[in-house]
Amino acid sequence: AQSVTQPDIHITVSEGASLELRCNYSYGATPYLFWYVQSPGQGLQLLLKYFSGDTLVQGIKGFEAEFKRSQSSFNLRKPSVHWSDAAEYFCAVGASGKSTFGDGTTLTVKP
């Protein structure tokens, strides 16, 4: 069975600083990997996905993520955080028609 670990429950960064959110997964085969964001009162929005090919994937809102098979990781990065990025972020692995999510990481952005 697949599983996802997001080691950081809460992260605080200053506006303009860089960001990296960690995600480790467990899955027997090549996974389909996703990052979602949930802003207060909103649904889950897909930021980016990895299916195959280039291990560095670009997403919306200036986010990117790198798939590292050797480390079973799919960390999310952004070079310069904006106040509007404050939200909860979820990493997920898709397999057999369903997604398995991590516990989420809440991002706070300091002015």
Place this chain on the structure above:
Amino acid sequence: EAGVTQFPSHSVIEKGQTVTLRCDPISGHDNLYWYRRVMGKEIKFLLHFVKESKQDESGMPNNRFLAERTGGTYSTLKVQPAELEDSGVYFCASSQQGRGSYEQYFGPGTRLTVT
């Protein structure tokens, strides 16, 4: 193109009552999923419809939960009778068939509070 919609957005009911949640997927999406997030924990899979058929209901917690998708369009999730531990946010998602099935589009969720 309209996204996935869910109704109601919030529901507060007493223990023992019945609640029905509705999900309207994106038009043309054969796959429909229900997920739930309880007490700030991870989002957990409940079940998966392909058109009107239940493909996988391994995540349904118990027989107090009943999901239907008549006609392969919208879906309902009924909780009867509701218990305190059913409180949480219920998400619906839909996706296309084939490889696109892994790209799921989520609705805003229904926040259920059982008192």
